[in-house]
Amino acid sequence: MTKEQFSELVSQYERLVYTVCFQLVRDASAAEDLTQETFLSAWLHRGSLPQGYERQWLGRIAANKAKDHLQSAWSRHSVLPGDGAMPPGLAPPAEEIALQKTGAASIAAEIEALKExxxxxxxxxxxxxxxxxxxxxxxxxxxxxxxxxxxxxxxLLRERLERSGGYGTVSR
Known part of the structure; x- marks a missing residue:
């Protein structure tokens, strides 16, 4: 494959590759980087490009690059005891955890105070x-x-908790 043919391939499938990457990582700048990595990998392995299946081949490379990115982002975060192995951006703040525990205790007390x-x-x-x-x-x-x-x-619980100013919500 010549450079000109590869340039045509890039211009033809650039939007598709970006879309595949963005759908998986949900970050525009990461998707742009992964798009470039996809085409770099495609150029380096252009000898294994199956004729007539360029679209599927590039889509698979893009999906694999995005999946690798997501896995490496997960393994890069450090896990502290008690954080439940949640990534830093998804872990709730300490104040929220304290409010939830207080809310759970007040809900449990209100449940025990209910009548038969x-x-x-x-x-x-x-x-x-x-x-x-x-x-x-x-x-x-x-x-x-x-x-x-x-x-x-x-x-009844909702009414009692609203009157007492208790935390939490009753659901399920």
Whole structure:
């Protein structure tokens, strides 16, 4: 393949290669760099280019370059004890973690303060993270009843937490 033919290949598939890279890395500057790396690799390995399959060949090289970039970015971050192996940009701030723990404690206290029949249903579904079906089986109640009691229990919890200024939200 001559330089002119390769230049035509670059101009024909440059947007495709950039799009593949951007779709995977979600960063414009990284996608531009990966596009250049893709075409550099393609030039260095132009002897293995299958005729008629240029588009697929370049797309595969671009995808592999982007995947390599993502893996190396993951392995470059340092993991500290207790950060749950989350990349630095995705780990929640310490204040948020403290608020979540405080919120969880206040929600647990409010669940324990609920009256029957809501307390056991909310305890199982919200604290122990059981499904309504599992809670119904454990409590010997119909599933529809548990769904209704869970819905009403959540509403009561929400009202109590809003009145007390408690943290967190009740979901699930």
């Amino acid at each position: 029949p809501y307390r056991p249903v909310c305890r199982l579904c919200l604290l122990e993270e059981k499904s309504p079906e599992e809670a119904a089986l454990a409590l010997g109640r119909p599933v529809k009843t548990v769904h209704t009691q869970l819905s009403r229990g959540k509403r």
